[in-house]
Amino acid sequence: MDSALEDECQAINAIYTESTLLVLSRDPTICSLELPGEVNISLRLEFSNDYPDAPPSILGTQSVGENAAKGEGTHVVDIAREVLAEVYQPGSPCIFDLVEEVSQRLQQYSNLSSESQKHQEQQDAQRRGQQSSALNDDDDETSMPDHQPQSLDLLPDNEPPWLLSSVFTEKKSVFIARAAAVTSPAEAKSFLAHLLATDKKVAKATHNITAWRIHGPNETAFQDCDDDGETAAGGRLLHLMQLMDIWDVMVVVTRWYGGVQLGPDRFRLINTAARDAFVKGGYVKDASKPEASGKKKGKK
Structure with missing residues (x-):
């Protein structure tokens, strides 16, 4: 294993816990990465001999706890891969940025899910009522669509x-x-x-x-x-x-x-x-601009 990765393992484990980044095998170098706040889920990473000149690969989950929701491991892997593509820069260790950004996004997602859950029962009840009305209509082709606005005054x-x-x-x-x-x-x-x-x-x-x-x-x-x-x-x-x-x-x-x-x-x-x-639509900021390229360091 390259000395740069050894140094990064020591640093990560000193910042978090001794089991955060562990080497599981060598040639190829496979490590487990335990995410803070997601103690039931750890990721399986592969590092090439050229790391950090070459990025690590996220192979999937190393472990998923019994209490994790169905599909949660896949969700975490998808987020981690997306984050890795954003934070990795050739020649620079990236695991700290990966851990921090993934943890932040999982927390944001948890907060958003809690907020959206407050409205879900009302939305589901309204949808069931619309579907029940549609079933009572004899001509489905000419019936009002489920999402039809109540007033045409809303239309631009x-x-x-x-x-x-x-x-x-x-x-x-x-x-x-x-x-x-x-x-x-x-x-x-x-x-x-x-x-x-x-x-x-x-x-x-x-x-x-x-x-x-x-x-x-x-x-x-x-x-x-x-x-x-x-x-x-x-x-x-x-x-x-x-x-x-x-x-x-x-x-x-x-x-x-x-x-x-x-x-x-x-x-x-x-x-x-x-x-x-x-x-x-051209709504995405130009990645070459300083404010976009510095995204990984500028956490709000």
Whole structure:
């Protein structure tokens, strides 16, 4: 094992606990990484002989505790891989930044999930009521869509300037995202109302998950999200916008369920579609600018 990795193991274990970063085997060098605050889950990492000139690989979970929720290990691995791609710089040790950023994002996600859970029962009850009404209608083709706005006064005068993502398909489920610049929560709501009122296919989709972040007057800010029956998906979309520092934009991710449950993969696909719409809409900051390139050091 390279001396640089040995030094990093000693430093990481001194900062956290003696079992945070442990060498499991050599040639290749395999280590376990225990995440602070996630004591039930540890990651399995592989280091090449060229580390830190070459990045480590996150192979998966090393261990998942009995009390961990189903799919939680996969979720942590996905976040860790995303973070590693952001924080790694050739020639620089990256495990400390990896541990800190992953821990921070897991805490943020936990907070967002708690907030979104408060609204979930009301959303589910409303959705069940809409579906019950639809079942009583004799002509499904001419019935009002589940997401039909109550008042046409909500609709904007012109077509919203949607930028569409590519279409993503997984096990017959189909995902597509729309993003548009908005200046107020009222405008965001009117754009969504217009979409649901004018696109019957979108209105009858299984889920239309939304999120927006908007700068208001006098240094105020507005942000909100809606799961539309896909538990915690809206909070994840909003979290993605926070991580990408996207403002004055709304996003709608539409999912048509294909009959096969995707588990946690559905969240990855939802965020992938949203990120693609942000990029295609030009809402992502230029990574070459100092404020973007310094992201990994500037924790807020």
